[in-house]
Amino acid sequence: MAGTFLSDAPKLEMPVECTLGQDCYIQNYVDRDPGSGVRDAGCGGLTYDGHKGTDFALLTEAQMQAGVQVIAAAPGRVIATRDGEPDGAYASGLTVSGKECGNGITIDLGHGWQTQYCHLREGSISVNRGDRVKAGEPLGLVGQSGQAEFPHLHLSLRHDDMVIDPFAPDLQDACATNATQTLWSAPITYRPSGWLDAGLTATVPRFEAVLAGAPLPPPRDTAPALILWGYGFGLRTGDTIGFEITGPDGISIRTTSEVDASKARFFRYVGKKAPPGGWPKGRYDGQITLSRDGAVIARRTLTARID
Structure with a gap:
């Protein structure tokens, strides 16, 4: 199944203009536990129940205010956008029901693949529905809109509406620390802590x-x-x-x-x-x-x- 499933899978670039381990980090991975428990790609617990993406977090709010670029992880056509949601609303106790993604973008990559970018900074989205974007093209800025407790980009990858973990896309139980195949174009090291x-x-x-x-x-x-x-x-x-x-x-x-x-x-x-x-x-x-x-x-x- 894995060979057929991954034959047309995209290769993803780092979706934020930052350096992991220096001015940004991965706060949460995809939750791979099918039940009420949690298990991230490395068989650890750096996720929460039902989490459907990878969270690239900034270290401080000052970085968000200065502006950190979100870029397209893979080429495709923009099929949905939303802007105008305030940053920090959820952390302030306001309801975000129905708009948990906040300011976001969905891009169709073809062959049933899609990427979704969530929690962008209010007013920063620079693409429109119908636009074709290249990998590495600016999309907006990292923000804290929607259901976000801290400034970060939530990147989801889906195939035929099924969530795919780019750190372990073949759906096997092996931990990502030993995985031989990921969907990152350049290696991104799994760091649990x-x-x-x-x-x-x-x-x-x-x-x-x-x-x-x-x-x-x-x-x-x-x-x-x-x-x-x-x-x-x-x-x-x-x-x-x-x-x-x-x-x-x-x-x-x-x-x-x-x-x-x-x-x-x-x-x-x-x-x-x-x-x-x-x-x-x-x-x-x-x-x-x-x-x-x-x-x-x-x-x-x-x-x-x-x-």
Whole structure:
């Protein structure tokens, strides 16, 4: 079946002008569990029940406001568009019933294949019904319209109205980490978890400020505290998070903690109040780790100076 089924399958380009692991990431994969459970392409849980696409997420709202281009993953003819839906409505508690996709585009690729692009930024869609588009052609901007809790593009691929997972299109049970065939024109690595950003700052940060992309005050000698923070995705129950700060005059802060609940996105920080006389001048190093089943699966290191 797989050979016949995939004989005319499209090859998809990255649909967002960003670099995975740097300024964007995949928050959710297609849910491949046929029942009420969840299972993503890598046999993990980075999805939710009934999720029918791949979510390419931005790190901050500031990126969305600056404008990140959505591009056609494959060539075809535009058969439907919708614009004019406000960004952030669902996150603000407003109803989006019947318009869960928000501002969106559907493109017919031929041979029963379609792509659908959801949650684009209000007023950004640059194509019209009937237009023919090439792979890589701009379609609009990443937004947060419809049923979206954060800025992202939801890309769905369908064949004869059946949802197809581009990471494992042959519908077999093999995990995508070992899959030999995907529908991406250039390899996209399956990542179930990771750190997205981290920093050293002078005050306790708010997660809302980090998500908004707001600047945080840098460490300084007169600061009331020194804080190391990390922002990540794909946290699982039983994971271990480690923090370490080292600095001049023997300054050392180390903590580890085990996670008691899975989270799609998470934020953690540790810190210490300033010693008498303030923070000594010099170099400060920070490291955050995420460990699973006794092995480190993600690490971030950073450096700051107090002069």
